[in-house]
Amino acid sequence: MTTIxxxxxxxxxxxxxxxxxxxxxxxxxxDLLEGLHKNEQRYGYPSCPCRxxxxxxxxxxxxICPCDxxxxxxxxxxxxxxxLYVTKEIYDKKKxxxxxxxxxxxxxxxxxxxxxxxxxxxxxxxxxxxxPEIQTKLWYCKQCGYVCFRxxxxxxxxxxxxxxxxxxxxxxxxxxxxxxx
Amino acid sequence: xxxxxxxxxxNKHHVLLYAISTCGWCKRAKKFLNxxxxxxxxxxxxxxxxxxxNKIRQDIQTRGGPLAYPTVIIDNKILLTGAPQDxxxxxxxx
Ligand code: SF4
Numbered sequence: 556m557t558t559i560x561x562x563x564x565x566x567x568x569x570x571x572x573x574x575x576x577x578x579x580x581x582x583x584x585x586d587l588l589e590g591l592h593k594n595e596q597r598y599g600y601p602s603c604p605c606r607x608x609x610x611x612x613x614x615x616x617x618x619i620c621p622c623d624x625x626x627x628x629x630x631x632x633x634x635x636x637x638x639l640y641v642t643k644e645i646y647d648k649k650k651x652x653x654x655x656x657x658x659x660x661x662x663x664x665x666x667x668x669x670x671x672x673x674x675x676x677x678x679x680x681x682x683x684x685x686x687p688e689i690q691t692k693l694w695y696c697k698q699c700g701y702v703c704f705r706x707x708x709x710x711x712x713x714x715x716x717x718x719x720x721x722x723x724x725x726x727x728x729x730x731x732x733x734x735x736x
Numbered sequence: 737x738x739x740x741x742x743x744x745x746x747n748k749h750h751v752l753l754y755a756i757s758t759c760g761w762c763k764r765a766k767k768f769l770n771x772x773x774x775x776x777x778x779x780x781x782x783x784x785x786x787x788x789x790n791k792i793r794q795d796i797q798t799r800g801g802p803l804a805y806p807t808v809i810i811d812n813k814i815l816l817t818g819a820p821q822d823x824x825x826x827x828x829x830x
Binding site for chain 1: 756757758759760761762763764781782786789790793802803804805817818819820
């Protein structure tokens with residue numbers, strides 16, 4: 556069971572690795588860390604505190620913190636959507652964090668609404684029917700070889716920081732060889 | 737829709753807030769309304785039924801707003817995404 560302290564440590568380490576800072580507004584920071592912690596407890600993964608999650612891992616993968624949209628948002632606005640991760644400039648309060656436009660595509664946002672949150676058998680049935688089809692593929696980074704299995708390639712390679720354009724779909728064919736005994 | 741009603745001295749306008757219970761900006765919006773003693777009603781979209789979720793989605797989208805929270809709807813006509821305090825002050829005449 557993770558504690559709120561683990562959530563904080565994880566965010567601090569992640570900020571350090573990427574050269575970001577955590578929100579300097581201590582109240583906002585506390586609220587966001589508590590939100591992440593609560594989501595981890597109720598969904599089993601720390602989905603973004605400021606976005607509506609479906610509660611289904613495969614539909615929420617892009618908004619698990621740090622979300623897919625963090626790096627391009629920090630790049631364009633100096634902060635992530637929630638304002639948890641910021642640049643040094645914003646951290647030093649030369650600018651203050653503010654709500655920024657949502658970069659997550661609308662069709663992905665819609666997934667949190669089609670999923671039923673009720674546990675009754677009837678609604679679970681309709682929820683399954685309504686669950687959107689997701690096509691997961693293998694992607695590899697042409698720069699460093701990192702491979703991931705997901706719907707879209709990441710905006711930034713988590714290993715070598717190459718941009719999304721460096722990712723290509725990996726076509727794999729598996730062959731089952733018969734054992735010669 | 738199951739909203740929570742918060743009493744306040746200032747009830748000049750009808751204020752409806754769509755929020756997410758874990759969101760820092762939504763908490764800030766609630767705090768702002770409380771501190772200014774505004775009467776309002778809110779609903780945490782992550783905690784409500786799927787039926788209400790869809791009603792909220794429809795309501796925001798027919799008003800032309802993005803599906804982002806907090807969203808404040810004032811007097812059933814003005815939609816403010818992100819609940820910017822300067823705009824809120826202006827519309828609520830604070
Ligand atoms: S917007 Fe910020 S806090 Fe929210 S998931 Fe992305 S990185 Fe985490």
